[in-house]
Amino acid sequence: MSSARDDFIDILKNNQQSVTKARLSVFEALLGQEPLDMHTLVARVPKTDRASVYRAVELFERLDIVQRLHTGWKYKLELTDKFTAHHHHLTCINCGRTIPMNEAELERVIEDLAKAHHFRPTAHQIELQGYCHRCSAVS
Ligand SMILES: [Zn+2]
Numbered sequence: 001m002s003s004a005r006d007d008f009i010d011i012l013k014n015n016q017q018s019v020t021k022a023r024l025s026v027f028e029a030l031l032g033q034e035p036l037d038m039h040t041l042v043a044r045v046p047k048t049d050r051a052s053v054y055r056a057v058e059l060f061e062r063l064d065i066v067q068r069l070h071t072g073w074k075y076k077l078e079l080t081d082k083f084t085a086h087h088h089h090l091t092c093i094n095c096g097r098t099i100p101m102n103e104a105e106l107e108r109v110i111e112d113l114a115k116a117h118h119f120r121p122t123a124h125q126i127e128l129q130g131y132c133h134r135c136s137a138v139s
Pocket residue numbers: 092093094095096097131132133134135136
């Protein structure tokens with residue numbers, strides 16, 4: 001079984017991109033994490049300068065390794081479904097926490113919907129915005 005790291009290296013090679021230390025560090029910082037904002041990501045790869053992190057993320061987005069999760073005008077970064085189990089998010093608009101959710105029932109409804117419209121879906125993202133239990137307790 002190939003690891004996520006091997007798959008990542010394959011994608012770079014197949015796209016004639018070299019496997020640099022900076023790229024590997026950025027990938028590993030995102031692996032198995034909840035979505036990170038750019039600021040946090042930069043802090044997690046201390047040996048890599050900011051510009052290299054930005055460039056790596058830019059490349060990863062182009063190669064469909066990383067995707068953006070938008071919350072208002074802000075966004076967080078996470079690995080695409082190629083590297084993490086397919087899931088959706090609940091995003092708290094107060095504290096910015098992102099809670100992953102995985103609901104088989106929801107997947108079935110989406111499939112049925114697509115079928116009903118003779119539509120062949122290749123990807124979908126669902127995100128709920130609101131207040132997490134901590135934040136709704138305060139207000
Ligand atoms: Zn919250």
